[in-house]
Each structure stands twice: as C-alpha cells, then as structure tokens.
Amino acid sequence: MSLRQPLLRLARYLGASGPPRRLWWSPFLGRIFPVGSWRGQSSRSPAHWNQVVSEAEKIVGYPTSFMSLRCLLSDELSNIAMQVRKLVGTQHPLLTTARGLVQDSRNNLQLRGLVVLLISKAAGPSSVNASCQNYDMVSGIYSCQRSLAEITELIHTALLVHRGIVNLNELQSSDGPLKDMHFGNKIAILSGDFLLANACNGLALLQNTKVVELLASALMDLVQGVYYENSTSAKEDYITSDIGISTWKEQTFLSHGALLAKSCQAAMELAKHDAEVQDMAFQYGKHMAMSHKINSDLQPFIKEKTSDSTTFNLNSAPVVLHQEFLGRDVWIKQIREAQEKGRLDYGKLRETIKAGKGVTSAIDLCRYHGNKALEALESFPPSEARSALENIVFAVTRFS
Amino acid sequence: MASCWWRWRRGCSWRPAARSPGPGSPDRVGPCGPRPAATACAQISYFNLVKSLTSAFPNMYSISRLHHTTLAVDCCSKTQSGEKYTDPFKLGRRDLKGLYEDIRKELLISATELKEMSQYYFDGKGKAFRPIIVVLMARACNTHYNNSRDVQASQRAIALIAEMIHTASLVHDDVIDDASSRRGKHTVNKIWGEKKAVLAGDLILSAASIALARIGNTTVISILTQVIEDLVRGEFLQLGSKENENERFAHYLEKTFKKTASLIANSCKAVSVLGCPDPVVHEIAYQYGKNVGIAFQLIDDVLDFTSCSDQMGKPTSADLKLGLATGPVLFACRQFPEMNAMIMRRFSLPGDVDKARQYVLQSDGVQQTTYLAQRYCHEAIREISKLRPSPERDALIQLSETVLTRDK
Numbered sequence: 167m168s169l170r171q172p173l174l175r176l177a178r179y180l181g182a183s184g185p186p187r188r189l190w191w192s193p194f195l196g197r198i199f200p201v202g203s204w205r206g207q208s209s210r211s212p213a214h215w216n217q218v219v220s221e222a223e224k225i226v227g228y229p230t231s232f233m234s235l236r237c238l239l240s241d242e243l244s245n246i247a248m249q250v251r252k253l254v255g256t257q258h259p260l261l262t263t264a265r266g267l268v269q270d271s272r273n274n275l276q277l278r279g280l281v282v283l284l285i286s287k288a289a290g291p292s293s294v295n296a297s298c299q300n301y302d303m304v305s306g307i308y309s310c311q312r313s314l315a316e317i318t319e320l321i322h323t324a325l326l327v328h329r330g331i332v333n334l335n336e337l338q339s340s341d342g343p344l345k346d347m348h349f350g351n352k353i354a355i356l357s358g359d360f361l362l363a364n365a366c367n368g369l370a371l372l373q374n375t376k377v378v379e380l381l382a383s384a385l386m387d388l389v390q391g392v393y394y395e396n397s398t399s400a401k402e403d404y405i406t407s408d409i410g411i412s413t414w415k416e417q418t419f420l421s422h423g424a425l426l427a428k429s430c431q432a433a434m435e436l437a438k439h440d441a442e443v444q445d446m447a448f449q450y451g452k453h454m455a456m457s458h459k460i461n462s463d464l465q466p467f468i469k470e471k472t473s474d475s476t477t478f479n480l481n482s483a484p485v486v487l488h489q490e491f492l493g494r495d496v497w498i499k500q501i502r503e504a505q506e507k508g509r510l511d512y513g514k515l516r517e518t519i520k521a522g523k524g525v526t527s528a529i530d531l532c533r534y535h536g537n538k539a540l541e542a543l544e545s546f547p548p549s550e551a552r553s554a555l556e557n558i559v560f561a562v563t564r565f566s
Numbered sequence: 567m568a569s570c571w572w573r574w575r576r577g578c579s580w581r582p583a584a585r586s587p588g589p590g591s592p593d594r595v596g597p598c599g600p601r602p603a604a605t606a607c608a609q610i611s612y613f614n615l616v617k618s619l620t621s622a623f624p625n626m627y628s629i630s631r632l633h634h635t636t637l638a639v640d641c642c643s644k645t646q647s648g649e650k651y652t653d654p655f656k657l658g659r660r661d662l663k664g665l666y667e668d669i670r671k672e673l674l675i676s677a678t679e680l681k682e683m684s685q686y687y688f689d690g691k692g693k694a695f696r697p698i699i700v701v702l703m704a705r706a707c708n709t710h711y712n713n714s715r716d717v718q719a720s721q722r723a724i725a726l727i728a729e730m731i732h733t734a735s736l737v738h739d740d741v742i743d744d745a746s747s748r749r750g751k752h753t754v755n756k757i758w759g760e761k762k763a764v765l766a767g768d769l770i771l772s773a774a775s776i777a778l779a780r781i782g783n784t785t786v787i788s789i790l791t792q793v794i795e796d797l798v799r800g801e802f803l804q805l806g807s808k809e810n811e812n813e814r815f816a817h818y819l820e821k822t823f824k825k826t827a828s829l830i831a832n833s834c835k836a837v838s839v840l841g842c843p844d845p846v847v848h849e850i851a852y853q854y855g856k857n858v859g860i861a862f863q864l865i866d867d868v869l870d871f872t873s874c875s876d877q878m879g880k881p882t883s884a885d886l887k888l889g890l891a892t893g894p895v896l897f898a899c900r901q902f903p904e905m906n907a908m909i910m911r912r913f914s915l916p917g918d919v920d921k922a923r924q925y926v927l928q929s930d931g932v933q934q935t936t937y938l939a940q941r942y943c944h945e946a947i948r949e950i951s952k953l954r955p956s957p958e959r960d961a962l963i964q965l966s967e968t969v970l971t972r973d974k
Binding site: 325328332333348355356358360362363364366367369370371376378379382383385386392396 | 675676677679680738741742744759760761762764765768769771772773775776778779780781782783784787788791794795797798799801802805
C-alpha cells in the first residue's frame, strides 16, 4: 500500500500545489534539518542515484509500505492533518517536515527501509532454520522483515518530527505568535509519539525479544545522536563546539548509522541467521550510512554550481576535518575573518575551506567507509540484491 | 467522609459473592477458606440493593453512603488473616529498595546533560505509587499460585519499567501543556527548553523498551506496548471535546483509562503473567489495576479543585486552565447548564476558569466524582479479593483506600 494518497491529502491541507518539488537542498531546510540529507540526491549525477534506487526497488518486489495503512487511516493521523493546517503561516519546523514527507515521497524517502529489504533478500533464508515458514516470503523477503523495514522508517520519521520542536523562549517575532508555536510543538510531540507507539506496536508483533532490544537500543542511540547534533550546532557567533573527527564519527554513528546498522542486523536475526551474518549486515548498514552522510556533507563543497548564499553545516565532515588540520585557533580566526557585521559569509568561508585539506580527506573518509561496506557484503552470496547494495555504495562514493 | 466508611477493612475478607452468580464469573479463584453461608446471604441482599440503586450509572446523584457503612460493619465482623494492619506503602517498599538507583542505571549514557535531564524525576522523591502496586501485585499473584511470596527479578523489572514509561509521558505532557512545575520542582522543559525535554522523554522511553526486551517474554512486551499506544491515544482524546453530554462523560472516562489506568492495569497484568500461568488471575490483576487507576485519576481531578498548590506540588485548577473539563466539571454542568458554553470554548474567555471553579465548588461535582471513584475502588477490591489471602493482597485493598483519602 502506498503512502502517497493520504499524504497528498495532507499536502493539500498544507496548501501545497503542483508537482512534488525537491525541497531538501534549500538553504533554509539545510539549516533546520542539517541531517535530512538522506532525502537528498547523493551523488553529483542525480540520474545515476535515482537509477540505482529505482532498480533496487524493483528487486525487493514492492517498495516499503513505510507506514502501515492501519496507522495512516487512523483517526489520529487525520486529526494531525487537520491540526497542522492551523500552522500555515507560521515558521514552525513541523510544517516543513510534513511538506518534505509529502513532496519528496517520489524517491529516496524510504531508503532505510529499502536497504533493510535488500539485505534481507541478499541473505536469503537461513539454512539452519528448516522450520521457517517459507510461504510467508514474497520476492525472497519474509513478511516480518518487511514489517521491520517499516518500523525502521517509523522510528526515523518520529525522530525527524521530534527534531523540529522549537524552544519557546528563543522565538523570533518572525516565527509567528507564541500561541501558534506552542501549538506546533504540541502537535509535533503528539505525532512523533504516535509514530513511536506504532513502531513499538509493530516490534511487539514480531515476537522476537532480541529484535525488540536491538531496535530499542537503536532508538536510544538515535535520540543521543539528535541531542549531540542540536547541542553542537552553531550558536549566534558561528563558533561551533570543539569536536575532533573521532568524536564526530561517534556522534554521526549515533545520529545516522545506528538505526540502519541495527535494523540490518535485526533483519538477519528475524531470518535466524547466525551471529557472523548478523555482524556483517550490521557493518554494511553502519559503513554505508557513514559514507552516505559524508557524501551529503561534501555536496556544498564539490558541486560545480554553488551560489555564495548556500550555507553549510559547520559541523559537517569536511569542516571538522579542516579544523583538525589547522588547529582550533586558526579555525576560529578564519571564521572571524569570514564574518561581516555579525553575519557569516558562507561563500568566503567555503573558499577558505576548499583551499585546505578538509575536502579531500573527507572524500577519502567517505571512500574508506564505502570500502568497509563493500567488504561486509563479500560474505553474502552474489545476487541481484547484493549488487543493488553495492551500487548504492558506488553511488555515494563517486565524486567525479 | 470517605475515610470513615472505608476504615472497616484491615485484613478482613471481602466476599465477591454479591456479584450476580452468572456463568463465567467464578467468585473466587482457587481454594478459599470456609465461609458462613448466612453472612454471604446477607451480603448478597445488601449488595444487590446498592447495585439496584446505583445501576443508573453514571446518573447517581444522592445515594446515601449509609449502605456502604452498614456493609462495612457487616464485613468487619470476621477477620481472616491474623496479619496486623500494614501500611501498604511500607510493605511494597521492601522490594523497591534501590528502585531509583536502578532506574538511573538504565539511563547511564555518555551525554552528561541528557543523562541529567532523563534522571531528573528519578530523585527518589516521588510517591512510587505505580511500582508499589506492581510489586504488591507480583507477591499477591505469586502467593496465590504457589505460595511463594518472593518477587522475581523480572517482576521487579516491570515496576521499574512502569515508572519509566510514566515519567517519559510526564516529560512529554509537560511540554504539551507548557507546565512549569511538577512535584514541587521546575519541569524539565522550563529548565532545559522544549527541544531537549522532548529528547529526554524519548530517551526514557527507549531505556524502558530495552529493559522490557531484556525480560525476554514476548507476551509481556505486547502487554506493555499496549500502554504506550494508550498513552498517545489518550493524549489525542484530550485534544477533542464532545458536544453531547453523555458522550462527553464516556469520552472523559475513556481518556482517563488510557492516560492513567492502562499503565497500572497492564503492568499489574504483566507481573501476573510472569508469576502465574492462570489467565483468570491475569484478568483479576488487570481489572484491579484498571479500577484503581481510574479511581486514582478521578481523585486527582477532584484534588485539582479542593487542594492547595503547596500540597500538590503543582498549581491547582490546572485542568481548567488547560481547557479540560474533568469529572467535577461534568457533574457540576448538570446542575448549572450555563457551564456548557464554557466547556465548549474550553474555558478560553477571561474569567471562565474562576467562574467554572466557583460553579464546581457550589455544586456537588466534587462529591459525585469522589463517589464515582469509590465505586471504582469497590470494584477493584472485589476483583483482588478473588485471590488467596496474603498480606500483599490485603495491602492492595488497603492501598485502594488510600487512593480515596489522599490529599496530595
């Protein structure tokens, strides 16, 4: 079942019209959801990326249903749709999250779910488990693995929604009335909690305590990752906290890698694959996610056409590496130099960073994780699903 | 007044014989002590009388409490267990030593501030109402099943998880309601801001889910997952309001069940599942928890009108200020129909909150709600009395009484 119908209805509530537009690269969004990059195109040639994804979708039979129909048709979700309408005209981030869910649903939305399905298919049924119900398989994937893929998307989306809560004492007058912003928070919390409750429900139905534990710990990681992301993000003076690349890696694993890694592992557990196969699936999920994240961090620095106004995250991989090469003091000096009347000239700072070694070493790091992901795949038998997983890695590590 | 007629209890056995002895309603599970038939008969007639009087629920206005008093005296005449009067909280707390330390251990993460936020309410100053019910229920069920009173590690874990799920929902509720104080201290959102508070709530929920999964029982996971779903649905129910008076009352009770009673009911059920294989016992545990939970919330709603802020640790008339019409308001509205308009506009006009408060205090809304709570407690006692006697079972009966008489 497709998510598109009910979500398009939601889009109309939100006042969206016309064909879906790609919003995720707009600078405004980049600021609010610096990590929403899963949704964006990942390589310099979008055609290539889209091709990889759409071929992969064919392999798994039908795309991830993302959220079950039961969840979508519920009173609660239509309630949310009605309520979100009231926020039109304010700057509450929930609006943008909701629009993003709708307007970018044509592709990439379900990449996490897709990877879980592909790795399920690549691993196939377990040889030890003869009692497994094979009739339950569609296109080589167990129905419980399909549920898991959905749950993965639910958890991710719930945190995406909870990321968009605003602090009421930091509001600008341009945001809209306090009452409306508070209302936006209320709806954001409720809808996020609603998605989480659905995820918990789905997990309970899988009847596998190890899978529940894996996904619950993935949620814990994700929450911590989002927390770090918020707390290290640039303040008024554009000085970010001093984190080295090893801390950056740890935090990025929490915010971007853990959910995919643990979901891939859980998919193996559901098919009763042994600990070794589970670990390989975990490694693929982890390294693929890391390399994907670094790739999207690199985009503002390697795209041919970047306008000077394009902002970038000061905690992205190339910037953190740049700072590591230069040392903290020189970096702070460079930020000061790029500031004009309290505003940061991103164009100027970008050129400074591009002149250093941060960008090339970020590319190296991206390829390192890509190679690790490919190594993990070697333990799976060759298949079209495995090729699709490889192609995803090739797509995110291609820079020329 | 509630306290005087509830005093009868104290280790005596409440007979559920009064229940219509239809099929499928075993009045006591398992073997039970001998009981004089005559007393039972007297009870039946009395109970039926009360029942017929109150059958028009919730349309009961002026039912004399005399019946209950008589009933109580009747029942007190025979004391079954020789156990001395025990403070249910004291009895429960034995198993809960180190409860909050253990919860804090579940929340040991490297992000210092996030850890501090999520551990903020586990300071050992809460009532631990839910964990106490859970461990008492565990011992009561264990005794009932195999006369072993010890609490299993997995059952104690349920007590932790129940408190964690409860706290996670409090943290989110406080952001939703923009509350600034709870339990006499500032709320997480007031200290750290809304953005971080929401994450703290999510973190507690994830830690609770991990602890739940580690128990390793899929049935128990399903039971407690239901709670998470009910909590969210209850919050959604709170967003809407009904125009029709009867619907409004049903809506209120449903919300009360989902937001408060489901957690108690399902965690009681979870420990019973872990302690005893008999589904009849699971249902007793669930029903006890559900009825006590609803009574607890009804009294909470009453206290919002009758208590002063110091006692509650949070401001009073809080519900009205949030636009919520709770039990006392719904009852008062029958006497003062002019309140209807205020309910529908969620007390949003200036002066609405004060006016509504005055109406409630002038009406018998508080008494009616208290009486309704008594009925739920009654039902809870009737259910738990089906278990074999044990100090913990009696403590649970005692505890439902303190739910009614608490002032904070």
